[in-house]
Amino acid sequence: MDKEAIRRELENVHNEIRSFIHETPVLKSKLINEIAGCSVYFKCENFQKMGAFKMRGALNAILKLSIEERKKGVVTHSSGNMAQAVALAAKSLEVPAYIVMPENAPKVKKNAVRDYGGQIFESGNNIFDREALANKIIDAKACSFVHPSNDINVIFGQATAAKELLHSQPDLDFVLTPVGGGGLLAGTALAVDSFGNECQCFAGEPSQVDDASRSLKSGKIEFNDSTNTIADGLRTNLGDVNFPIIQRLVKDIITVEESEIIDAMKLIWERLKIVIEPSSAVPFAAVLQQKDKFKGARVGIILSGGNVDLSKLPF
Amino acid sequence: MDKEAIRRELENVHNEIRSFIHETPVLKSKLINEIAGCSVYFKCENFQKMGAFKMRGALNAILKLSIEERKKGVVTHSSGNMAQAVALAAKSLEVPAYIVMPENAPKVKKNAVRDYGGQIFESGNNIFDREALANKIIDAKACSFVHPSNDINVIFGQATAAKELLHSQPDLDFVLTPVGGGGLLAGTALAVDSFGNECQCFAGEPSQVDDASRSLKSGKIEFNDSTNTIADGLRTNLGDVNFPIIQRLVKDIITVEESEIIDAMKLIWERLKIVIEPSSAVPFAAVLQQKDKFKGARVGIILSGGNVDLSKLPF
Numbered sequence: 001m002d003k004e005a006i007r008r009e010l011e012n013v014h015n016e017i018r019s020f021i022h023e024t025p026v027l028k029s030k031l032i033n034e035i036a037g038c039s040v041y042f043k044c045e046n047f048q049k050m051g052a053f054k055m056r057g058a059l060n061a062i063l064k065l066s067i068e069e070r071k072k073g074v075v076t077h078s079s080g081n082m083a084q085a086v087a088l089a090a091k092s093l094e095v096p097a098y099i100v101m102p103e104n105a106p107k108v109k110k111n112a113v114r115d116y117g118g119q120i121f122e123s124g125n126n127i128f129d130r131e132a133l134a135n136k137i138i139d140a141k142a143c144s145f146v147h148p149s150n151d152i153n154v155i156f157g158q159a160t161a162a163k164e165l166l167h168s169q170p171d172l173d174f175v176l177t178p179v180g181g182g183g184l185l186a187g188t189a190l191a192v193d194s195f196g197n198e199c200q201c202f203a204g205e206p207s208q209v210d211d212a213s214r215s216l217k218s219g220k221i222e223f224n225d226s227t228n229t230i231a232d233g234l235r236t237n238l239g240d241v242n243f244p245i246i247q248r249l250v251k252d253i254i255t256v257e258e259s260e261i262i263d264a265m266k267l268i269w270e271r272l273k274i275v276i277e278p279s280s281a282v283p284f285a286a287v288l289q290q291k292d293k294f295k296g297a298r299v300g301i302i303l304s305g306g307n308v309d310l311s312k313l314p315f
Numbered sequence: 316m317d318k319e320a321i322r323r324e325l326e327n328v329h330n331e332i333r334s335f336i337h338e339t340p341v342l343k344s345k346l347i348n349e350i351a352g353c354s355v356y357f358k359c360e361n362f363q364k365m366g367a368f369k370m371r372g373a374l375n376a377i378l379k380l381s382i383e384e385r386k387k388g389v390v391t392h393s394s395g396n397m398a399q400a401v402a403l404a405a406k407s408l409e410v411p412a413y414i415v416m417p418e419n420a421p422k423v424k425k426n427a428v429r430d431y432g433g434q435i436f437e438s439g440n441n442i443f444d445r446e447a448l449a450n451k452i453i454d455a456k457a458c459s460f461v462h463p464s465n466d467i468n469v470i471f472g473q474a475t476a477a478k479e480l481l482h483s484q485p486d487l488d489f490v491l492t493p494v495g496g497g498g499l500l501a502g503t504a505l506a507v508d509s510f511g512n513e514c515q516c517f518a519g520e521p522s523q524v525d526d527a528s529r530s531l532k533s534g535k536i537e538f539n540d541s542t543n544t545i546a547d548g549l550r551t552n553l554g555d556v557n558f559p560i561i562q563r564l565v566k567d568i569i570t571v572e573e574s575e576i577i578d579a580m581k582l583i584w585e586r587l588k589i590v591i592e593p594s595s596a597v598p599f600a601a602v603l604q605q606k607d608k609f610k611g612a613r614v615g616i617i618l619s620g621g622n623v624d625l626s627k628l629p630f
Binding site for chain 2: 025
């Protein structure tokens with residue numbers, strides 16, 4: 001797709017999903033700006049339906065299916081936000097949803113999926129078990145698979161968060177997101193390229209799972225040996241659909257330490273009075289780390305979600 | 316004052332303070348409504364400047380002073396939100412602020428007062444020490460005392476939160492606040508009487524410090540033997556200015572247990588994705604306790620503030 005076609009498609013996607021999502025608020029804080037040395041605009045996807053941006057992509061992926069395909073239903077495998085997103089998006093569109101979740105997924109997340117009308121299939125706890133069970137369901141029900149991040153329709157859906165942000169703040173110099181599977185980052189990069197005004201797209205990534213940063217340097221998709229980070233939404237790796245977009249449009253990926261993530265998260269909770277999940281704090285941690293780079297600039301940050309276990313806070 | 320005069324004064328006060336405060340958002344949640352069995356509208360004073368409704372009353376109290384009085388400055392004593400509110404309100408109006416704080420007040424609160432330009436005087440840790448030092452400062456500087464809750468101008472200022480809530484949701488059946496010193500409750504009762512449409516004003520109060528509930532029953536101001544509640548903003552007692560208003564206009568005060576406060580607070584954090592202090596959760600705990608009373612109704616709740624020590628959470 002050329003740039004004009006991408007821009008048109010982003011407009012179309014946004015129009016299609018608009019009635020099923022919240023236009024989330026953009027918050028700022030004088031004190032945070034003083035600490036950061038720049039003007040920060042936080043796009044609050046923690047206030048999105050089901051508590052994360054993933055609702056946007058799930059909706060678009062299902063809306064792109066034919067009537068026949070929708071009747072047969074959708075399947076995804078996830079222990080986290082995508083399980084809830086696909087369940088709620090499918091419910092909104094009256095489509096059956098089959099959600100593969102590992103046996104050891106938190107009960108609260110399973111309950112949320114069930115509350116949204118998703119039918120849960122319990123798999124073993126590793127990714128191969130999950131994929132195998134999802135494939136079995138696809139064979140049995142002839143339903144459609146929705147990938148959490150490596151699907152162009154999911155990517156276009158996630159892009160609408162940055163599109164809304166740039167609509168309310170057209171003169172941003174930078175937009176940052178966290179990067180895990182790469183769907184939000186690729187979508188945001190497309191939106192920044194389409195709707196930004198000399199705006200650059202960056203990402204923040206935990207040093208402990210710096211596969212995306214290494215991928216950008218090596219030119220091929222890298223993987224993580226361990227996934228030991230508090231930012232539990234960012235433990236996955238990039239895919240062949242989103243990586244080329246990220247290579248083309250993302251300026252840099254800044255890696256941050258665990259303590260920087262926790263400090264950034266605490267600052268947002270204390271000053272903005274909002275609940276965000278650790279993954280959401282990663283791009284803000286990157287801004288606080290690289291003060292010279294962002295000095296005096298207008299910086300947009302996508303706060304990806306607010307689904308956090310309050311009994312397991314790091315402070 | 317008759318009802319019409321009160322209504323006019325509330326309009327005047329709101330116009331005077333409007334440019335110094337945020338019009339805070341009103342949030343709701345489908346899931347919370349399902350759990351509560353009624354439609355709940357949360358007025359988010361945790362997003363107010365300095366993180367609490369107290370900013371409203373402090374501004375109005377200072378605005379009512381003469382130019383001469385303002386030059387001499389204002390004094391208050393508080394270990395909590397009122398210290399920050401008076402400091403920031405005074406700064407906004409370019410008035411000197413002398414804040415008496417107990418030696419053992421949290422460092423973070425002292426720093427916040429100092430950041431807002433308030434001059435701190437450290438007193439002993441009991442209320443008599445604080446009052447004595449405040450009186451000394453008043454004698455020395457001929458400045459004006461701002462009481463956190465038992466001052467008619469403070470009460471009218473606090474009323475503007477409920478006024479805004481009723482402006483955005485005119486058909487509320489109930490408005491609830493927490494009750495500690497009684498300033499927010501008395502102000503809210505005035506606003507509900509002036510701007511509500513057959514709307515009743517209730518309060519929630521911790522069972523552990525149920526002085527206001529007992530005062531309403533006995534017809535005189537009661538006190539607490541102990542102040543052992545997590546709702547640290549509600550440990551004070553009513554005063555002779557606010558109590559008559561509360562007697563006349565507040566329908567009932569519902570007392571709630573500590574566990575009910577914590578559960579209500581957790582539900583708000585998890586579902587609304589916002590940070591509120593324990594005192595703010597008290598009226599919502601009352602609604603969850605008395606489901607029959609509020610069944611199917613439209614219920615407004617003033618979330619009083621969001622200044623909470625994240626290292627001391629109850630969950």
